[in-house]
Amino acid sequence: MTDFNICGVLVHAQLDHVDQVKAQLEEISGVEVHSATDKGKLVVTVESESRRFVADTITGFTNVNGVLSASMIYQHSEDLATEGEMSA
Secondary structure: OOEEEEEEEEEEEOHHHHHHHHHHHHOOOOEEEEEEOOOOEEEEEEEEOOHHHHHHHHHHHHHOOOEEEEEEEEEEEEEHHHHHHHHO
């Protein structure tokens, strides 16, 4: 893997769909749901080698039944090949 991309996302789900939303999001490659509140907010990360995959995945969250919104809160990318060369 030469690139590393990770985004932190706050997903707001309908209260009666939180468990369904969580299950559907966790089926997506590179997606992890870390926690969910009783008010329907989920803390999610998306990881991939591809920046486009990460962006498309987050955009696609709004197509999941029960999702009201998805907001990227944090983004980090690095070229691991360059990073390794710098530390050698």
